[in-house]
């Protein structure tokens with residue numbers, strides 16, 4: 193591209209964007225398929241909760257209104273849901289917005305740095321680089337667990353944020369809470385530990401894995417949660433940060449006033465009420481995970497332990513097919529999964545848990561492709 197005559201920041205000119213896959217419609221058209229199943233983005237396997245759908249329909253007439261700045265009703269509901277002081281909660285347009293705000297609020301470009309693992313969720317690095325903030329990555333161990341020692345070694349007096357994802361994406365690895373606690377206590381108070389718990393509710397035993405119940409013991413801990421996965425609201429964009437009180441106050445000050453729209457707020461309130469749908473989701477994910485894991489292992493794949501709503505796997509060493517070929521062969525048959533080459537892992541794939549029907553279809557087609 194020729195440089196424009198007007199100013200565009202060098203970070204923007206050099207930016208490598210997030211790469212979404214093909215849409216369902218594009219795949220249907222390209223391969224002449226009737227049915228396309230998407231198991232690529234860790235969305236809810238049961239769709240949107242019926243209560244959420246009713247609530248959005250009933251409140252559709254509010255679409256002309258701005259939401260109340262700060263979404264106080266939603267904040268009160270979240271505080272009650274977690275049994276915590278509402279002052280800690282800041283809702284965002286997806287937890288992506290909270291990540292973006294953290295990177296713009298805490299580190300000063302050219303002075304501070306941000307630390308994460310490699311590979312890690314792409315938003316941490318994308319937002320840091322866009323802001324001109326140094327982004328340091330520490331390789332995961334061979335089994336995809338965190339290398340706590342090396343993460344600590346990468347932290348210096350200028351480290352503003354360390355991102356940890358637990359359960360991790362794309363592996364599904366979920367460390368015991370004792371590991372996370374030891375790491376949190378080893379960090380200097382000048383550095384915030386951001387624990388992205390987008391998938392924590394799928395782990396089966398939150399007390400054994402999350403620091404959230406003891407959040408107030410830490411002055412430099414941030415936890416991120418989202419409505420995109422177990423609550424089934426990915427398309428409405430709703431997530432939240434749980435932050436130390438002073439940081440939450442700063443974030444509320446600089447937060448775009450209406451980024452959580454009025455229907456997303458209504459949907460979030462309904463999703464918190466619909467405990468039946470949530471239990472059904474967690475049960476469907478646990479069942480799908482056991483079924484697909486067993487089927488992948490029977491096909492000779494290496495399956496990594498996952499406590500999220502997806503599984504990462506490696507093709508059998510004996511297979512002549514590459515991960516990209518397998519991804520494309522499944523695509524042509526109407527099932528979208530995620531090759532992990534963009535994470536720098538050409539031999540690995542990630543599949544999100546679908547409905548029981550979709551899980552069976554995936555296994556059947558993969559067996560055909562690998563035969």
Ligand SMILES: *Cc1c(COP(=O)(O)O)cnc(C)c1O
Nearest residue numbers: 286287288313361390418420431
């Ligand atoms: C899906 C996901 C999120 C959620 O992002 P939203 O913006 O809330 O949709 C956050 N972190 C990780 C690691 C994820 O995989």
